[in-house]
Structure formats: C-alpha cells, structure tokens
Amino acid sequence: MNLETGEKGLVPGFSAGHASWGQNGMVANFGGHLNIFVPADIGMTFTPGDKISVWANWKNDIVTDYGTLSADNKFVFTNGTSGDVDHQHLMISSDDPGSVMRVARYFTKFSWTSTTYSRPSPDYTKLIYNENNIGSTELQMVYTRRPDAPVNVKLSGKQITWELPERHMEIAGFNLYGSNKSGRDFVRINEKPILETRVNIDGQWKYYEVTSIEHSGLESNFSTEVSPEGARSYYFEAEEMELTPPARRFFDGYSSGFQTIRINAESADEKATPGKIRIAMNEISSGDYAVWGRVKGNGNWSVNNKSFPINQKDWNWIQLGRFNVANKNDFLDLTSTDDNLKLDMVLLTSEIFVPEALYPADGNPPVKVKNVKAVTSGRQVKLTWTASQALDIHHYSVYSGKTADFKCDNETVIRSVLKTSVTDVLPEIPKGLFYKIIAVDNRWNESEPVTIQVNWY
Numbered sequence: 001m002n003l004e005t006g007e008k009g010l011v012p013g014f015s016a017g018h019a020s021w022g023q024n025g026m027v028a029n030f031g032g033h034l035n036i037f038v039p040a041d042i043g044m045t046f047t048p049g050d051k052i053s054v055w056a057n058w059k060n061d062i063v064t065d066y067g068t069l070s071a072d073n074k075f076v077f078t079n080g081t082s083g084d085v086d087h088q089h090l091m092i093s094s095d096d097p098g099s100v101m102r103v104a105r106y107f108t109k110f111s112w113t114s115t116t117y118s119r120p121s122p123d124y125t126k127l128i129y130n131e132n133n134i135g136s137t138e139l140q141m142v143y144t145r146r147p148d149a150p151v152n153v154k155l156s157g158k159q160i161t162w163e164l165p166e167r168h169m170e171i172a173g174f175n176l177y178g179s180n181k182s183g184r185d186f187v188r189i190n191e192k193p194i195l196e197t198r199v200n201i202d203g204q205w206k207y208y209e210v211t212s213i214e215h216s217g218l219e220s221n222f223s224t225e226v227s228p229e230g231a232r233s234y235y236f237e238a239e240e241m242e243l244t245p246p247a248r249r250f251f252d253g254y255s256s257g258f259q260t261i262r263i264n265a266e267s268a269d270e271k272a273t274p275g276k277i278r279i280a281m282n283e284i285s286s287g288d289y290a291v292w293g294r295v296k297g298n299g300n301w302s303v304n305n306k307s308f309p310i311n312q313k314d315w316n317w318i319q320l321g322r323f324n325v326a327n328k329n330d331f332l333d334l335t336s337t338d339d340n341l342k343l344d345m346v347l348l349t350s351e352i353f354v355p356e357a358l359y360p361a362d363g364n365p366p367v368k369v370k371n372v373k374a375v376t377s378g379r380q381v382k383l384t385w386t387a388s389q390a391l392d393i394h395h396y397s398v399y400s401g402k403t404a405d406f407k408c409d410n411e412t413v414i415r416s417v418l419k420t421s422v423t424d425v426l427p428e429i430p431k432g433l434f435y436k437i438i439a440v441d442n443r444w445n446e447s448e449p450v451t452i453q454v455n456w457y
C-alpha cells in the first residue's frame with residue numbers, strides 16, 4: 001500500500017547480477033548489447049515499466065562485470081570481460097554510451113579474494129582497482145579526469161570570491177595563482193591551501209586565477225582569470241563542452257584533463273554527419289579573439305564553418321582563425337568528419353602569444369632537485385634528494401639506464417613518488433648504472449633531469 005495515497009497493488013522489486021550500482025539507480029545488462037537504467041525508487045511505483053529506460057543499445061556485445069554508476073548518474077565505471085573490452089577498466093558516459101573509454105588494462109586471474117571491481121573515487125577523478133598479478137591483492141589507481149575548477153570567480157576591490165563547482169566531494173581547499181600576462185605564466189601565490197571560498201589580494205599581479213585541490217593532492221585546471229581590467233584569455237576543455245557524435249570523449253593521459261575529443265563514427269549515418277563541439281560564449285567579454293586548439297591527427301577542423309587543415313603526429317597548439325564575440329548568445333562550433341582527428345582544449349585570447357605547454361596558463365616547470373645522493377647496500381640503491389622549491393610541485397619521477405645519455409620516458413621510468421627518496425632493489429649488481437630525477441608540477445610540467453652515476457667499486 002502507498003501510505004500517502006492509500007492505493008493498493010503489486011509493486012516491483014528489482015535485482016540484477018553484474019550491474020553497475022549508484023546512489024540513484026543502476027545500469028544493468030539486458031542481453032548482450034542492451035543496457036537499461038533502473039532508478040533506485042523503482043519500488044515506489046505500481047507502473048515500473050514507465051521508469052525503466054534504455055541506457056545503451058550497442059551494435060556489438062559489450063560484456064562487462066560489476067561496476068559503479070557515479071553519484072550524478074553521468075558515468076559508469078566497469079570492467080570488460082570479453083571481446084574488444086576484455087581485461088579493460090571502462091568509463092562510459094551516460095550522455096553518449098558510444099564513447100566507451102578504455103582507462104586501464106588489468107592483468108589478473110579470477111579469485112574471490114581479489115575481484116576486479118572498478119571503483120571510482122567520489123568525484124570520479126580517480127579509478128581504483130585490484131589486481132593479483134604479483135601477489136593476492138595489489139591496489140592500482142589511475143587518474144580519470146581533473147577535479148572541477150571553482151566557478152563564478154569574481155574580483156571586487158581587494159577580494160576574490162568563488163563558489164564550489166558541481167562535483168566537490170573530494171575538494172580539500174583552493175590555491176591562488178597570479179600573473180602579469182593574461183592566459184600564461186601563472187605562478188602559485190599561497191603556501192598552504194585556502195580553506196574558504198574567498199581570499200584577499202595585495203594587487204601585486206594583474207591577473208589572478210584559483211584552483212581546487214583534492215585531499216589526494218590532485219589539482220584542477222585554473223578557473224576563469226580575473227583582473228581589474230577584465231579577462232582577456234579563456235580556456236575550455238573540449239570534453240566538457242556540448243558534444244554531438246561522432247565527436248566523442250576519449251581517454252588520453254597526454255591530454256589536458258586526461259581526456260580529449262576524438263572523431264569516431266560508429267555507424268554509416270554518423271559518418272555522414274559532422275561531429276560537433278559547441279562552446280557557449282555566455283561568460284566571454286565581447287571583442288575579437290584568436291582561436292587556438294590543442295590538436296592531433298590528420299583532417300580538418302572547421303570553426304564556425306571555416307576550415308583549417310590539421311596534420312599533427314603529436315599534440316600541438318594550432319591557431320584556428322579568429323572569432324568576434326558580439327553577444328552572450330553566440331556559440332563557437334568546431335566540427336569535423338575526419339576519423340581519429342582529436343581536439344583536447346580550446347583557447348580564446350585577445351593577447352598576442354603562441355600557446356606552447358600542455359596547459360599554457362602554467363608552462364613554468366619546477367626548478368630541478370638538488371643534493372642527489374645514492375647509497376648502495378648489497379643490491380639496493382637508496383636515492384635521496386632535496387625537495388624542489390616550487391610551490392606547485394606534485395611528484396618526482398625517477399628513471400634508470402645504463403649510460404649517462406639514456407632517455408627519460410615510459411621505458412626507463414622506475415617510479416613516481418610524492419616523497420624525496422626511492423630505494424631501488426636490483427636483480428644483480430649492474431656494470432653501468434645511472435639514475436635521473438625529474439620534478440613534476442601540478443600541470444605535469446617537468447624540470448630538467450638531474451643525473452647521478454652509481455658505482456659499487
């Protein structure tokens with residue numbers, strides 16, 4: 001009986017195996033390629049069919065195990081168990097289940113003590129999962145997106161105020177950055193995180209921005225800049241804009257926010273339609289702006305129907321013409337039909353500069369580490385160093401090679417750490433051994449490496 005209305009009848013209960021549960025309901029498999037959304041309050045209705053909706057209707061089976069639906073219903077995290085998603089942790093957008101993002105590959109054997117669940121953190125900036133590759137349970141973590149930056153940032157006299165972004169369960173505080181140039185060269189000002197949503201400034205800098213910082217130490221990109229003279233540069237993460245397939249989210253650790261947009265049609269109909277990224281101009285001051293895109297791939301991006309050829313093997317900032325913002329209802333539409341063409345970020349600026357870094361608002365790397373020491377003990381090498389002086393330091397990466405000129409890359413990295421020491425245990429005492437240490441800031445700018453040679457004799 002419905003106690004409010006007195007209505008009597010049969011009410012449904014609902015359970016599903018191997019589903020992705022969230023606070024507001026679940027996404028459950030219904031046959032191989034169809035997923036349905038069942039809201040959590042399904043048992044409160046006599047007509048449950050009206051509340052169940054199709055969440056994904058894939059052309060091929062996407063077979064997944066248990067998973068998690070984010071608290072805002074926007075993403076499902078789950079692990080693939082066969083076919084082309086086998087052994088992969090997936091992040092799938094509810095807005096476009098056609099973008100099945102492959103976040104991490106896992107190497108594990110089934111065991112009840114080490115099940116392969118995909119657990120996002122509360123704001124789903126990180127995915128945590130088990131493996132039993134080495135022992136019984138190894139916890140692994142991968143970043144999935146940056147935290148959201150503060151919103152409604154305002155400068156009034158000597159005070160800057162802001163509001164919490166939509167996703168903020170993991171935000172521990174805020175950092176303040178200043179620069180004398182719009183859109184670039186921002187440096188952190190505060191030593192300890194700001195715990196309130198306001199800060200007083202001394203007016204030493206022309207431009208200010210704020211960031212959110214998580215308990216984990218992961219920092220957001222910058223908010224919109226504020227200045228007594230008004231903002232002149234605006235950055236947009238392509239994946240956070242309004243999207244029309246075949247413009248789809250794609251996971252890429254070398255892109256800003258760890259995600260990018262890729263043109264990826266899943267049907268002939270989609271192939272015939274341009275994918276679109278729409279950027280609203282509602283917070284942009286009117287005026288004439290240079291449009292820059294961080295792009296990769298081959299093809300054409302069209303900006304409000306004017307076409308720009310792209311031929312970039314690696315990520316690069318390319319100017320995509322100019323745009324005159326006349327009023328708040330204007331849109332900037334970036335479109336393409338070229339498969340695998342990518343767009344990571346967009347910059348609108350009325351300044352004259354060439355954006356260069358992954359995130360040009362801070363292209364300043366930390367200073368390199370000092371006092372690197374190596375102490376050997378049997379087959380162990382203990383490396384220590386003095387912390388980099390940069391306020392925006394995030395971690396240190398340690399690389400190892402046989403010659404002094406070895407390259408620092410994914411092949412030679414041995415560990416990334418938050419502390420200032422590493423102990424490397426070697427299988428045997430090598431003939432030549434060099435380590436390089438690189439300091440990395442919150443936007444992944446890297447210092448010059450410092451090299452040390454290790455000798456046993």
Ligand SMILES: [Ca+2]
Pocket residue numbers: 237238239255256257258259260261343344345
């Ligand atoms: Ca991006």
Ligand SMILES: [Ca+2]
Pocket residue numbers: 362363364365366392441442445
């Ligand atoms: Ca920096």
